[in-house]
Amino acid sequence: MMKIAVKDAETGNRISMEVEKDNTIEEIIEEAANYWRKDPGAYVVRLGKKILRGEATVEEARLQEGDIIELIPDPEGG
Amino acid sequence: MKKLIKISGEEKKKQKIQPPPTKIIFEYPSSNTEEFIKKLYEEMGLQELSNGIECMEKEVESTFSKNLDFYIKEEALKKMVLHCYEMAKERKEAMGFLIGDVKYWDREYSVVYDIATTSLDASPFYVRFDREAFENLFDKLDEIEYEYILIGWYHSHLGYTSFMSSIDLETQKKYFNQPFHAAIVLDPIAKDMKAFRLMNGDCVEIPFAIFK
Numbered sequence: 001m002m003k004i005a006v007k008d009a010e011t012g013n014r015i016s017m018e019v020e021k022d023n024t025i026e027e028i029i030e031e032a033a034n035y036w037r038k039d040p041g042a043y044v045v046r047l048g049k050k051i052l053r054g055e056a057t058v059e060e061a062r063l064q065e066g067d068i069i070e071l072i073p074d075p076e077g078g
Numbered sequence: 079m080k081k082l083i084k085i086s087g088e089e090k091k092k093q094k095i096q097p098p099p100t101k102i103i104f105e106y107p108s109s110n111t112e113e114f115i116k117k118l119y120e121e122m123g124l125q126e127l128s129n130g131i132e133c134m135e136k137e138v139e140s141t142f143s144k145n146l147d148f149y150i151k152e153e154a155l156k157k158m159v160l161h162c163y164e165m166a167k168e169r170k171e172a173m174g175f176l177i178g179d180v181k182y183w184d185r186e187y188s189v190v191y192d193i194a195t196t197s198l199d200a201s202p203f204y205v206r207f208d209r210e211a212f213e214n215l216f217d218k219l220d221e222i223e224y225e226y227i228l229i230g231w232y233h234s235h236l237g238y239t240s241f242m243s244s245i246d247l248e249t250q251k252k253y254f255n256q257p258f259h260a261a262i263v264l265d266p267i268a269k270d271m272k273a274f275r276l277m278n279g280d281c282v283e284i285p286f287a288i289f290k
Contacts, residue, residue, distance in 0.1 A: 003086070009219075010253060012091030012180075012227040020081040031083045042252055049216045072215075073253035076206045077173050077233035078135055078245035 004063055006032040007070040014068065019058050025069075026054035032071065043071040091225060093182045099149050099189065099289035106273070106286050107142075114288075115269035118159055127166055130237020130267045134203050137241040140274060140281040147187040148260050148273055148286045150176075154190050155288050161195060162234035163266040171205035172264075173198060173233040177219075177226050180258045188229045188258040194218040202236050204245075228253075230260040230275075237267035242274050242281050250276055260284065 002021070005014045006028065015032055025045060033040035045052040047069050052061050063069070104114045119126060158174070165172035174195030180188050196218070197211035207215060219226070231254065233246070240263035242250070250261050255276050264271045273286045 005089075009226075009228045010259070011256060012225055013088060015088045016086045018084040018086060020083075023081050023083055027081075027083060031085065035085060035088070039252060044212055046212070046216050048220070049213050051212055072212070072219075073175075073228065073231075073249075074207065075173065075231045075233075075249040075253060076204070076245055077171060077231075077249065078204050078243045 002058065002063065002065050004028075004066070005068045007068050008032075008036055009070050009072055019063070021059040022057050024054065025052045025056050025058075025061055028058075028069070029054065029071070038071070042074065044074050046070050046072055091227065093180055093186065095183065096181050097183045098181070098187050099287070101290040102287045103152060103290055104288040105146070106271070111271050112269045115159065115266075115271065118156065122156065122160065124160075124163055126269075127163065127267045129166070129169065131169065131202050133238035135235070135238070135241075135243040138244055138247050138281050140242060140283045142283045143277065144285065145185075146285045146287060147185060148275075148284055149187065150190040150286060150288050151192070152288055152290050154192050157193050158232050158262070158264060159266065161193070162264045165198070165200065165234060166236055166266045169202050169236065170198070170200040171202065171234050171236065172200070173205040173207070173231065175231055176229040176260065176262065177222060178229040179224070179227055180229070186258055188260065190229050192222065193232065205233055229258065230254045230262070232262035232264060235263060235265045235268075237265065239268050240265050240270045240272040247281055250274070250281070251279070
């Protein structure tokens, strides 16, 4: 088990989570999005400068204890 | 088998208790936006633009709220104006995030201190971030030295004034649906700027103030 946080850039709020190394980023984001009632597929997920791919596992994405991943909106204007 | 993820708690961002900015240099709707943007152009050494295009967007209905609770720092506005102006010269829409904070005095209010943007996938009628340019956007977010909130987003129209279209409203509903969130629509050709937010799911035009 590893403790990480997910930050919602739209509010500045964070949730702490305990994840396993074979959880995927998609599962993490789904969990956070359900908690905040957001559309999980609508966001770009970043860890520092890196975009995290949904299918990557915690291990593959090289997440470390205490890391903060952030949900970034992907707006469209017309 | 899917491994369980356990949420152990939420840390809500605390609102600072602080009076709103006082050095106001422009207030909408009591002052004239066109004249203010014209003055900004003079200060910034920008020539007026005249290459407007015919409107292809349908304006969504909006009402007007009278309560001033949206403040924009002059420096952030100047960056936004310059970005929209430069993109308009290429006949393309501009877009970016409004970076700031939500505070509380006798009511909740939001303040835009800066903007963040990157290369865009843009046309005269559409804009989004370039799929390959997020890293640059993340760099800009990392440069911010305080716990920022994305207060909303801005984008431009090319000569057919400032309003929310249906695609703009979709973005607002999807991402910026909190009471403190806002959308700025800036038209660097018509020298027009308006701010909007969602209230009970409806699009509402809101007053704003620019401060030094």
